[in-house]
Amino acid sequence: MMRDDTLHEPDQALHVEDLTVTYGANPVLWDIDLDVPPGVMCAIVGPNGAGKSTLIKAALGLVRPVAGHVRFLGRPIGQMRGQIGYVPQRHSVDWDFPTTARDVVEMGLYRHLGWLRRPGKAEHARALAALAEVGMQDYADRQISQLSGGQQQRVFIARALVQDAPILILDEPMAGVDASTEAIIIALLKKLRDAGRTIIVVHHDLTTVQSYFDWLVMLNVRIIAQGPVSETYSADNLRAAYGRHLAMIAVPAEEPAP
Amino acid sequence: MTAIAALLSSSIVQTVLVGAAILGAISGMLGAFAVLRRQSLLGDALSHAALPGVCLGFLIAGGRDLGSVMAGAFATGALAALIMMLIVRRTTLKTDAALGIVLSVFFAVGIVLLTVIQSEGGSGSLGLMTFLFGQAAAILRSDLWIMGGIGLAALMLVLALWKEFKLVSFDADFARAQGFPVTVLEAGLTVMVALAIVVGLQLVGVVLMVALLIAPAAAARQWTNSLGGMVLLSALIGAASGAGGALVSATTRGLATGPVVVLIATGIVVVSLLVAPGRGLLWQAAATRQARARISDGRVLATLQGFARMHDDAGYPSERGMLQVALGAKPPAARLASLESRGLIRSVMHPPETTPHWELTTAGHTEAAALSGQPGDTAKGGTE
Ligand SMILES: Nc1ncnc2c1ncn2[C@@H]1O[C@H](COP(=O)(O)OP(=O)(O)O)[C@@H](O)[C@H]1O
Ligand SMILES: [Mg+2]
Numbered sequence: 146m147m148r149d150d151t152l153h154e155p156d157q158a159l160h161v162e163d164l165t166v167t168y169g170a171n172p173v174l175w176d177i178d179l180d181v182p183p184g185v186m187c188a189i190v191g192p193n194g195a196g197k198s199t200l201i202k203a204a205l206g207l208v209r210p211v212a213g214h215v216r217f218l219g220r221p222i223g224q225m226r227g228q229i230g231y232v233p234q235r236h237s238v239d240w241d242f243p244t245t246a247r248d249v250v251e252m253g254l255y256r257h258l259g260w261l262r263r264p265g266k267a268e269h270a271r272a273l274a275a276l277a278e279v280g281m282q283d284y285a286d287r288q289i290s291q292l293s294g295g296q297q298q299r300v301f302i303a304r305a306l307v308q309d310a311p312i313l314i315l316d317e318p319m320a321g322v323d324a325s326t327e328a329i330i331i332a333l334l335k336k337l338r339d340a341g342r343t344i345i346v347v348h349h350d351l352t353t354v355q356s357y358f359d360w361l362v363m364l365n366v367r368i369i370a371q372g373p374v375s376e377t378y379s380a381d382n383l384r385a386a387y388g389r390h391l392a393m394i395a396v397p398a399e400e401p402a403p
Numbered sequence: 404m405t406a407i408a409a410l411l412s413s414s415i416v417q418t419v420l421v422g423a424a425i426l427g428a429i430s431g432m433l434g435a436f437a438v439l440r441r442q443s444l445l446g447d448a449l450s451h452a453a454l455p456g457v458c459l460g461f462l463i464a465g466g467r468d469l470g471s472v473m474a475g476a477f478a479t480g481a482l483a484a485l486i487m488m489l490i491v492r493r494t495t496l497k498t499d500a501a502l503g504i505v506l507s508v509f510f511a512v513g514i515v516l517l518t519v520i521q522s523e524g525g526s527g528s529l530g531l532m533t534f535l536f537g538q539a540a541a542i543l544r545s546d547l548w549i550m551g552g553i554g555l556a557a558l559m560l561v562l563a564l565w566k567e568f569k570l571v572s573f574d575a576d577f578a579r580a581q582g583f584p585v586t587v588l589e590a591g592l593t594v595m596v597a598l599a600i601v602v603g604l605q606l607v608g609v610v611l612m613v614a615l616l617i618a619p620a621a622a623a624r625q626w627t628n629s630l631g632g633m634v635l636l637s638a639l640i641g642a643a644s645g646a647g648g649a650l651v652s653a654t655t656r657g658l659a660t661g662p663v664v665v666l667i668a669t670g671i672v673v674v675s676l677l678v679a680p681g682r683g684l685l686w687q688a689a690a691t692r693q694a695r696a697r698i699s700d701g702r703v704l705a706t707l708q709g710f711a712r713m714h715d716d717a718g719y720p721s722e723r724g725m726l727q728v729a730l731g732a733k734p735p736a737a738r739l740a741s742l743e744s745r746g747l748i749r750s751v752m753h754p755p756e757t758t759p760h761w762e763l764t765t766a767g768h769t770e771a772a773a774l775s776g777q778p779g780d781t782a783k784g785g786t787e
Binding site for chain 2: 205255
């Protein structure tokens, strides 16, 4: 087969068209059309089970869609491997795996190393630098099972950073981390965005969307809204995405101080 | 002692020992990956499903020829794996149910075939029974070449694809997103586990084979924190269990090898679960005791006072669970009792809760205030 070199929508960091994904008979994603321009920090929000993780996995080619196509900077994913940093949901792996924080970060370099070659001095140094970026340099040789949830999340982010990829995709990086870790992660992502990277984040906390992000995609099986946060973060759109549960989510009930 | 020396110098015993050690090492090495990938039960299904293949190989070759028996075992094992995959994909049954069904059906077919072959008699048909529970004494010198060859091939493959296997075992989604051929790598690991089972059958037997896959890996995980260490140690434990089991069963008339191998391997697991540094249960119990011993009277008082201040209630009743969290370990009952007898704290009930609570007495508040400022006696200390 000849390699197709014609670019389709090269001006978009991520371009999704007519994407439909089903598990069994039920559509989990239905006719998704989506564009994320380069250099933005984009949140994907939607209720539980809306298909946010599935959208990311379909874009990365981890689940096979029944229809539609995906392009990154105009190219299909097969030509963009290694140029997209992926941070899966933290609970998708077993953290009791016998390995260290630095070892996990080096996994981000395996592709670049190629077959048969082992990580050497250069890779160790790059992994340490990536750990330093997330403030985890002192934990390089720590067993990953002995890290807190927030530290594990930062190791995962370092594994994506070490690739130096122009596009970063993160699935709920702020889930279950403490406030200081969240601040570290957001500051880092904003810095990367300001350096010209495209950051796409599945986010679960509506209260912080406006302060963290500049681009927003609202999803509930279908696309509800997409565009700059200032234009899309509206009561109507939120109601369309979250329905009756909105009151619970957007305005958290005041808890009596202990 | 001289009896053992004489035994060890016998070439038959040497063959059996070397064979058993090789088989144990292969199982241990590949079992480490199977355990990390949560495929232990698949190993159990594959080994039971190998029995009809063993019988078919025997029928086709007309005797107990290791090559054809192994080919047959591999074929029915692979067929079983395929059927399981289809059941999970095409029906609503979950993996565990599919495993259970396939395991028992294939094993039943195997037992029927075994009985038919035996009722027809013929030379060596008795030898087939050894595949149920294993018989290391049946290992021939010519078998060593097959076992050694398979072991070497598996070792080379694991070394060559080390980082890919590590990545796929830890995070298959990430590996796929990076463009690695995850399906091929996973299939490779599964096929190697199947090979380990097939070669290990005559040592341990189809019924207990899964233990030789899981036990060495489970024991090894306790002692090391690196994948390389775990795989190496698992192979060593597998080899030691295999050789030990072969030696015991060879010197005891009529004793099958499989159960002895499994008992040795399981013994190592139990010891490892108990005493391994860091992860062992006894080790953890000792660490907890040390933490409790470090809880001084002053820290208990200071913590109670801290809770009282936090709640603006001098008589605030603190539950033991709260003390445990703040102090990093459960305060010993004797320590609380001695504080109570000195009139510094008071045991109180706090309905509707039925658990014991403690509050500071006035004397206790004075004592806590006098002690505060003393180094190491802060309420928050000791949580990490
Ligand atoms: N492997 C799977 N098999 C079957 N259904 C799945 C699978 N993964 C996810 N689903 C279903 O697809 C829907 C979307 O899931 P997901 O993309 O994880 O949602 P989100 O990340 O938005 O919470 C959910 O209803 C979920 O139950
Ligand atoms: Mg999700």
